[in-house]
Amino acid sequence: MSVHAHPDDESSKGAASLAKYAAEGVDVLVVTCTGGERGDVLNPKMDRPGVRENLAEIRRAEMDAAREILGVRQRFLGFVDSGLPGEGEPLPDGCFAEQPLEETVVPLVALIRRFRPHVVVTYDETGGYPHPDHIKTHEVTVAAFDAAATPGMFPEAGEPWQPLKLYYQGALSRAWFQALHDGMTERGIESAMGPLLADWPDTPGLEITTRVRCEEYFGVRDRALLAHATQVDPDEGFMLHPRDVEREVWPTEDFHLARSAVDVDLPENDLFAGVRPESSAKAAPGLRITP
Numbered sequence: 078m079s080v081h082a083h084p085d086d087e088s089s090k091g092a093a094s095l096a097k098y099a100a101e102g103v104d105v106l107v108v109t110c111t112g113g114e115r116g117d118v119l120n121p122k123m124d125r126p127g128v129r130e131n132l133a134e135i136r137r138a139e140m141d142a143a144r145e146i147l148g149v150r151q152r153f154l155g156f157v158d159s160g161l162p163g164e165g166e167p168l169p170d171g172c173f174a175e176q177p178l179e180e181t182v183v184p185l186v187a188l189i190r191r192f193r194p195h196v197v198v199t200y201d202e203t204g205g206y207p208h209p210d211h212i213k214t215h216e217v218t219v220a221a222f223d224a225a226a227t228p229g230m231f232p233e234a235g236e237p238w239q240p241l242k243l244y245y246q247g248a249l250s251r252a253w254f255q256a257l258h259d260g261m262t263e264r265g266i267e268s269a270m271g272p273l274l275a276d277w278p279d280t281p282g283l284e285i286t287t288r289v290r291c292e293e294y295f296g297v298r299d300r301a302l303l304a305h306a307t308q309v310d311p312d313e314g315f316m317l318h319p320r321d322v323e324r325e326v327w328p329t330e331d332f333h334l335a336r337s338a339v340d341v342d343l344p345e346n347d348l349f350a351g352v353r354p355e356s357s358a359k360a361a362p363g364l365r366i367t368p
Contacts, residue, residue: 083113093295096298105149106194143305286333
């Protein structure tokens with residue numbers, strides 16, 4: 078189970094791993110906390126009449142297209158996007174980030190108990206970046222991970238279920254940007270990542286415990302990203318670096334193991350290490366293993 082704040086987050090953070098596991102027969106569920114209603118239109122080609130007025134419906138359709146490309150299932154929790162208020166500005170009334178934690182946890186607990194994942198993936202306490210919905214997604218997911226297994230907590234949400242491992246996304250790290258920048262410049266390819274690296278805040282990065290090789294699914298990831306046409310400009314940003322360079326210098330997607338109810342031997346190369354038989358690259362019969 079991979080828990081995200083908005084449509085498109087699943088395709089920009091860990092999507093190649095999701096596609097890899099889905100192709101191996103894993104039953105993968107993406108959970109999207111909000112509908113992305115207050116998102117911007119980041120692709121100039123999509124900034125046209127009828128788009129902003131119908132953004133909620135369009136983003137749902139984009140999410141469905143990306144889900145199909147990745148080969149996963151997907152559910153919305155039904156909360157309202159908080160947007161990204163400026164410094165000192167209040168959060169919008171009724172938005173996801175201002176909802177009481179005890180109210181936002183129950184729908185995810187119910188989904189965990191119904192879907193019964195062994196592995197749950199979300200953001201760390203920073204949200205990956207300081208968007209209020211990303212931080213709230215972290216808080217809700219960690220609380221739901223604990224509550225789902227606890228008898229007597231939220232009995233209306235179904236029978237208890239114990240997920241075995243909780244991971245945080247390590248996507249879009251400084252180290253990743255640096256490796257791509259160096260890989261391009263060493264090959265005589267112009268890199269636009271220099272200014273981004275120069276302005277990177279001097280903060281410690283997330284400790285990476287688990288690296289999943291998934292370079293053969295980078296193309297699937299890219300197609301899923303481009304399905305979010307209002308959010309991704311194919312001529313800017315993430316879409317510009319050469320994929321052959323990325324496959325050479327950084328062929329993995331990276332995660333931090335935050336909780337485990339099974340024995341682990343770090344570092345790992347599989348989110349399901351300790352969950353499924355080591356000799357099998359696929360799901361064991363009758364076992365639901367869900368990133």
